[in-house]
Amino acid sequence: MTEKAWMLLLEGAWVTLWISGLASAMGLVIGLAIALLRTARIPVVDQILAVYVSLARATPLVTLVLFLFLAAPTLGLSLDRYAVAIVALTINTSAFNAEIWRTAFLNFPRDQQEAALASGMTPATMFANIMLPQMIITSLPGLVNEMTFLLKSSPAIAIIGLVDLTRVTNRISAVTYEPLPPILAAALIYMVIISVLLKLQSLAEKMAGRLAM
Amino acid sequence: MSDLPAVEIRKLSKSFSGVEVLRDIDLTVNKGEVVSVLGSSGSGKSTMLRCINWLEEPDSGSVFIAGQRIGYNSDKQRPMTNREMAATRARTGMVFQSFNLWPHLTVSQNVAISPIKVKGMPKAQARDLATQLLEKVGLGDKAEVYPFTLSGGQKQRVAIARALAMSPEVMLFDEPTSALDPERVGEVLQVMRDLSGEGYTMVVVTHEMEFARMVSDQVVFLDKGLIIEKAPPEIFFTNPASERVRRFLDRQD
Amino acid sequence: MSEWSIVWEARSTILSGLWLTCWLFTASILGAFMLGCLMLYLLERGGALAWLLRGFINTMRALPFLVLAYLLYYGLSQLGLRMNAVTAGLLAMIIYHGAYFAEILRGSRLVLPPGSIEAAQAHGFMPGSIFLHIILPQLLLRTRPLIGNQLIYALKDTSFLAIITVQELTAAANAVQATYFIPMPAFVVVILLYWAITACLELAVSKAGIFGKARGFENV
Ligand SMILES: Nc1ncnc2c1ncn2[C@@H]1O[C@H](COP(=O)(O)OP(=O)(O)O)[C@@H](O)[C@H]1O
Ligand SMILES: [Mg+2]
Numbered sequence: 001m002t003e004k005a006w007m008l009l010l011e012g013a014w015v016t017l018w019i020s021g022l023a024s025a026m027g028l029v030i031g032l033a034i035a036l037l038r039t040a041r042i043p044v045v046d047q048i049l050a051v052y053v054s055l056a057r058a059t060p061l062v063t064l065v066l067f068l069f070l071a072a073p074t075l076g077l078s079l080d081r082y083a084v085a086i087v088a089l090t091i092n093t094s095a096f097n098a099e100i101w102r103t104a105f106l107n108f109p110r111d112q113q114e115a116a117l118a119s120g121m122t123p124a125t126m127f128a129n130i131m132l133p134q135m136i137i138t139s140l141p142g143l144v145n146e147m148t149f150l151l152k153s154s155p156a157i158a159i160i161g162l163v164d165l166t167r168v169t170n171r172i173s174a175v176t177y178e179p180l181p182p183i184l185a186a187a188l189i190y191m192v193i194i195s196v197l198l199k200l201q202s203l204a205e206k207m208a209g210r211l212a213m
Numbered sequence: 214m215s216d217l218p219a220v221e222i223r224k225l226s227k228s229f230s231g232v233e234v235l236r237d238i239d240l241t242v243n244k245g246e247v248v249s250v251l252g253s254s255g256s257g258k259s260t261m262l263r264c265i266n267w268l269e270e271p272d273s274g275s276v277f278i279a280g281q282r283i284g285y286n287s288d289k290q291r292p293m294t295n296r297e298m299a300a301t302r303a304r305t306g307m308v309f310q311s312f313n314l315w316p317h318l319t320v321s322q323n324v325a326i327s328p329i330k331v332k333g334m335p336k337a338q339a340r341d342l343a344t345q346l347l348e349k350v351g352l353g354d355k356a357e358v359y360p361f362t363l364s365g366g367q368k369q370r371v372a373i374a375r376a377l378a379m380s381p382e383v384m385l386f387d388e389p390t391s392a393l394d395p396e397r398v399g400e401v402l403q404v405m406r407d408l409s410g411e412g413y414t415m416v417v418v419t420h421e422m423e424f425a426r427m428v429s430d431q432v433v434f435l436d437k438g439l440i441i442e443k444a445p446p447e448i449f450f451t452n453p454a455s456e457r458v459r460r461f462l463d464r465q466d
Numbered sequence: 467m468s469e470w471s472i473v474w475e476a477r478s479t480i481l482s483g484l485w486l487t488c489w490l491f492t493a494s495i496l497g498a499f500m501l502g503c504l505m506l507y508l509l510e511r512g513g514a515l516a517w518l519l520r521g522f523i524n525t526m527r528a529l530p531f532l533v534l535a536y537l538l539y540y541g542l543s544q545l546g547l548r549m550n551a552v553t554a555g556l557l558a559m560i561i562y563h564g565a566y567f568a569e570i571l572r573g574s575r576l577v578l579p580p581g582s583i584e585a586a587q588a589h590g591f592m593p594g595s596i597f598l599h600i601i602l603p604q605l606l607l608r609t610r611p612l613i614g615n616q617l618i619y620a621l622k623d624t625s626f627l628a629i630i631t632v633q634e635l636t637a638a639a640n641a642v643q644a645t646y647f648i649p650m651p652a653f654v655v656v657i658l659l660y661w662a663i664t665a666c667l668e669l670a671v672s673k674a675g676i677f678g679k680a681r682g683f684e685n686v
Contacts, residue, residue: 058618058664059657060625063636067657070640070649153622155532159629166532170540179540187525187533194528266588295593303590313581317603317681327589330599361682372585379589 001181005172009182012168013189019082019164020154023089024147030090031097038098039105049098056095061156064088069160085157093150100142104135137211140204148197151190165189217280219244219383219414220265225274227260227438234260236438238274242383242416242431247409249425249446250418252435253461258418261435262385265416266305267298278304279382303331306376310388312368314360314375320347321356324375331379339378346374350404366397370404377408384408386417422465426450434458469648473655476642480652483638484659490552490624490634491663494559495617501560502567506605507597509572519568526565531623534558539630555627563620570612574605607683614671618664625660635659 065088072079116126155166173179218241225238234257263269267284283301324343328334350370390398432449434442442458509516539554586596628637639656643649
């Protein structure tokens with residue numbers, strides 16, 4: 001493979017990384033917001049969120065990306081491809097993250113909550129200072145795992161013509177007529193990125209394990 | 214044929230990562246005999262029992278099941294194949310301290326599956342056999358339930374029926390009552406007593422002195438991997454040769 | 467309202483996409499499941515092959531599904547191995563999800579108490595028989611929820627095959643919207659179909675829990 005081809009691959013990797021990274025970050029926050037709203041059990045809102053989570057988890061990313069790309073203009077929204085990709089990935093990952101956060105919330109030890117309230121904290125203070133820090137640590141392994149899943153589904157954005165790390169291999173082989181080397185090289189780059197995430201996950205598991213002691 | 218001992222252990226040695234657990238064990242168990250194996254915890258009782266059916270492979274020495282050497286094909290001068298090993302193991306029955314029933318199978322299937330899969334017995338015949346053996350251990354009404362619903366004593370009786378289903382030459386028991394609630398011990402010992410009455414050959418690792426005294430033909434005492442006493446119960450319990458056994462017996466009461 | 471009736475008019479396209487998705491999904495999870503069990507058996511036997519398989523499974527777990535599909539569809543053609551998109555897609559599904567099934571079963575195998583296997587050895591079972599009659603059934607009862615999740619991932623991964631030109635459900639939605647310019651209803655219908663299949667899978671997997679429950683396997 002030529003130097004040019006490697007440069008293209010790295011550009012593709014960059015597209016994969018920043019789109020997935022941004023969607024992951026937004027998905028973390030939105031997921032937490034959904035989880036908190038759901039624990040409040042507001043009628044109607046709770047049902048709507050439950051349906052949202054269930055639908056978003058069941059919809060393949062390819063379908064979602066294509067849907068947003070084609071349907072947004074009919075609703076008068078003009079989003080460029082990148083925006084569509086980010087929104088779709090965020091919708092997808094926030095639904096999975098919401099379930100992870102919610103589990104952490106529901107499993108939070110009751111006695112700690114009682115102790116905090118008994119010592120005069122308001123529920124908001126208790127949440128911010130007692131619950132959230134621990135929920136972050138216990139959820140971290142699941143959240144990192146979800147990032148890995150998001151990264152592995154991110155090639156879905158190729159369907160609207162974005163040139164990510166997978167799609168770029170087509171670009172390269174269109175010139176060289178040799179598809180195998182760029183695909184194998186892309187696979188290698190994915191393996192490097194994902195092994196970093198797996199490393200992070202095992203670190204997160206150690207931290208969570210220490211908290212459980 | 215009938216003169217051959219059910220189990221013969223010759224010069225058996227075994228170590229785990231350099232630590233000798235069994236040293237030069239010699240033991241003969243004749244057909245119809247009940248041998249109790251006593252000894253404090255860690256003395257090598259389980260390891261000796263597990264060497265008899267090669268669940269543990271000894272470092273040296275040999276074991277014969279009704280005249281057939283296990284682990285080594287004497288005719289062809291090579292280690293046994295998986296198939297030969299399985300066929301030889303099928304001639305022994307083993308009952309574990311922790312029952313080890315197969316949790317995904319019903320009680321009746323637990324008893325019937327080995328005759329079906331190992332011996333190729335027709336299914337209907339194996340089911341009849343299971344029914345009959347479960348009656349024998351007093352669990353005829355439990356045939357269709359799954360093991361997790363049973364008490365420890367019931368589980369152990371199923372495990373005994375399961376081993377009997379293979380019509381083994383010898384039954385090996387590894388502390389069959391140690392994991393049981395005290396009030397459940399009696400029902401299992403009763404089944405074992407019945408088996409000895411019917412002439413089954415048994416090797417029983419146990420801490421039940423009363424059982425060893427009343428039922429066995431020979432009592433063997435293991436200490437740090439050595440057999441230091443081998444005697445009929447009348448002599449073993451009243452007039453043991455070694456000081457070590459005397460101290461062990463004193464502590465029991 | 468008329469847009470929705472167009473979808474109804476175009477139902478044969480959607481249905482043929484649905485049929486292909488269901489067919490690909492069913493064939494590939496059956497194949498993947500058998501491949502996963504086979505890999506587990508080979509892992510059980512150990513040796514160099516087991517070592518290679520571990521590497522293969524870890525590789526699959528570090529790759530997006532689409533990369534494997536690309537490799538089989540575009541990559542292998544360079545070596546003269548040309549497959550049509552459906553064959554390549556099916557093969558990719560079987561290999562990829564087979565590795566994930568193997569990993570699920572392996573994880574559970576590591577924590578399976580050894581007692582039930584020793585008992586089978588003591589009763590004279592052969593290794594293959596132990597695997598089939600003692601180990602595998604217990605692993606399946608223990609891993610039901612994880613297998614259920616994997617089924618849903620597999621269903622969703624079939625949509626990637628639209629990118630390598632397989633005319634499955636997502637491609638069908640695209641075809642309908644491109645012909646009639648009705649992206650909204652076409653995709654809403656297709657997303658609801660995915661949702662319905664997922665719901666059926668979840669229901670089936672949860673119903674399958676009765677096998678485990680009857681045997682005392684829940685919460686192990
Ligand atoms: N698989 C094994 N690996 C290492 N050491 C073992 C193993 N099995 C038994 N041992 C050791 O061998 C010794 C004898 O064990 P065992 O035969 O189980 O004794 P007993 O049944 O008399 O209590 C003990 O010190 C035990 O720790
Ligand atoms: Mg022991």
